[in-house]
Amino acid sequence: MVTFLTIVFILVFINAAMMFSSMYNSNRNRNNVQNKTTKSTLSKIYPIELVTSNYKKAV
Secondary structure (H helix, E strand, O other): OHHHHHHHHHHHHHHHHHHHHHHHHHHHHHHHHHHHHHHOOOOOOOOOOOOOOOOOOOO
C-alpha cells in the first residue's frame, strides 16, 4: 500500500510540474505573438464581386 501511494504521489507531482511549466511557456509565447502582431502592418481586404454573372429568369 505504501509503495502504491508513493508511486501515485510521484506521478501527481510530475503531472503538476509539467502543467505549471506548460502554463509558463504558453504565457511567454502568447506575449511574444501579441508583440509581433502589434508591430506588423494590417493588410487590406478587398471585396469580391460576385454579381458579375448573368442569370436567366426561371419559367
